[in-house]
Amino acid sequence: NNASSRSSSSSSSSSSSSRSSSNRTALLTELASLVCAAAQPCAQPCAQHVLFISRYTLYTRTWLGYLYYKREMRKAREHYPAGHSRAQPVEFNGIKIIPISVLSDNYSYLVIDTASSVAVAVDPADPQTVQAVLKEEGVMLEAIFCTHKHWDHSGGNKGLKRLHSSCRVYGNATDNIPGLTHPLSHRDSITVGRMQFKALFTPGHTVGHMIYLLDGRTIGAPSSLFSGDLVFLSGCGRIFEGSATTMLSSLDIVGSLSDDTLLWPGHEYAEDNLLFAAEVEPRNAARENKYQWVLQQRGRKLCTVRMMHRHCYASLACRPKRGFMLSGTWEEGLITSLQHMCCQMPECSLSSHLVLFLGLPSSFICGTVGSTAKVQHLEN
Numbered sequence: 001n002n003a004s005s006r007s008s009s010s011s012s013s014s015s016s017s018s019r020s021s022s023n024r025t026a027l028l029t030e031l032a033s034l035v036c037a038a039a040q041p042c043a044q045p046c047a048q049h050v051l052f053i054s055r056y057t058l059y060t061r062t063w064l065g066y067l068y069y070k071r072e073m074r075k076a077r078e079h080y081p082a083g084h085s086r087a088q089p090v091e092f093n094g095i096k097i098i099p100i101s102v103l104s105d106n107y108s109y110l111v112i113d114t115a116s117s118v119a120v121a122v123d124p125a126d127p128q129t130v131q132a133v134l135k136e137e138g139v140m141l142e143a144i145f146c147t148h149k150h151w152d153h154s155g156g157n158k159g160l161k162r163l164h165s166s167c168r169v170y171g172n173a174t175d176n177i178p179g180l181t182h183p184l185s186h187r188d189s190i191t192v193g194r195m196q197f198k199a200l201f202t203p204g205h206t207v208g209h210m211i212y213l214l215d216g217r218t219i220g221a222p223s224s225l226f227s228g229d230l231v232f233l234s235g236c237g238r239i240f241e242g243s244a245t246t247m248l249s250s251l252d253i254v255g256s257l258s259d260d261t262l263l264w265p266g267h268e269y270a271e272d273n274l275l276f277a278a279e280v281e282p283r284n285a286a287r288e289n290k291y292q293w294v295l296q297q298r299g300r301k302l303c304t305v306r307m308m309h310r311h312c313y314a315s316l317a318c319r320p321k322r323g324f325m326l327s328g329t330w331e332e333g334l335i336t337s338l339q340h341m342c343c344q345m346p347e348c349s350l351s352s353h354l355v356l357f358l359g360l361p362s363s364f365i366c367g368t369v370g371s372t373a374k375v376q377h378l379e380n
Contacts, residue, residue: 059150060149065151066155069151069152069155073102073155075104076126080104083101083129084103084104084105084301085303086302087099087100087101087305092219094113094114094115095112095195097109097224097264098112098133098137100129106125106266107268107303108122108123108124108156109122111214115194116193117140118139118193119134119137120145120192121134121141121143121144121156122145122226123146123226124144124157125152125153125154127159127160127163131160140164142193143170144169145170145171145190146170146177147226147228147229147230148172148175148228149171149175149176150206154179157177157180158178158179161179170182170199170210171183171184172210174208175208185199186199194218195214196214196215199213200212203242203246204237204241204244205229205239205241205247206241206242209228209229209230209250211227211230211253213257213261214226216261222258223258224262224264225263227264227265227266228266229266230250230251232267232269233263233269233270233273233274233290233294234274234277235269235276268303271304274294278291
C-alpha cells in the first residue's frame, strides 16, 4: 500500500516495487482467505476428529493397540520375509551402524562398538528380527534407545529385555515406554563402549519423544542422529500429542546440529514426502534431483536413510523467514501448500498443519479476526 501510494513521478524502480508490493498483497490476501476457510471447521470438533482421537487412545493406552501392532508385525513378516528394504551397514573407525527394516516401512538400528562387541538397539520394533542380527554379528545388547511409545517403535523392548536381562532400556518417562529402566531428560549423556550418545527431548509427535545423537568427535567420524518420528528426508512427523509451536521448537533442535550430521530416521517416507514437495515446488531442480534418486533407490528396494541432515531439513515446513521453499517466495509456496492440504487432509487436522507452515500460534490460526487483520499480521 505504501508503494502504491507513491507519486507518479517516481522512477521505474519505484514502479517495479509498487507492482511487487501489489502482487505480494494479493498473495497474502489469498493466503489469508485460505487460512480463514480452513480454520472455520476447527471451531467445533467434527465426527472425524472424535473418531481419530478414539482410535489413537485405543492404540496408545490399551492392549488393543498392542494386539494391532502384533497383527501388523505378522503381516509384515509374511509380505516382506527379507524386510521391506535392503540396507548396507556403515562403519566408522570401529563403530558399525546397521539399519534393520521392520514392519511395513519402519527402521530399527543396531549401533555396534566392534572393539568391545557391545551394541545399542534403536527402536527395536520386531524383537525377532533384531535378535537375528545381534546373533549374526556376535555382539551383546547392552542398551535399547526408544524414541517414543508408539508400538511400531517400542513393541520389541520387553521381548529383547527378556533375552538380555542386563540390557538397559532408555527413553523419556512421560511417554510410558514399555520396559523402561533408565528415564532420560534433555541433553542427558549415555556411554556404551566407546560410543558417546546425547539424548535430546523433542516433543510434538508424542509428549515424550526423544532423539539420540551419536557424537562423531569421539570416533573421528560424522555425528549420527537417530531421529525416530521427528524428522525424515524432506518431512517431519505428524503432530499427535503436541502443538505446532512445540513441534517447531523440536525441529529447531535438529536444525542447530552440524551440517555433516547423518540422519537415520524411523520410517521409509522419502518418496511420499518428495511427492508432496512436488506439489509445492514443481519446478525446483534440487527437489526433482532428490526425487529421482529416491525413485532409483526404491526401485531396487534400497533404503534412503543415512542422509546428511542439511539435505533433509532444507525441505521442511518451517518459519516463513526460513522458508519452506528451496527457491521462490514463501508466500507462493504457502498458498500452494494450503491449497493442496485443503484437498488432501481432513478438515479437523488442518489447524496444526497451518500453524506449522506459518510458524504462528494456534490461537492466531483459529481466531475470529478478519482477513485484513491476518494480512497485516503476516506482513509484520
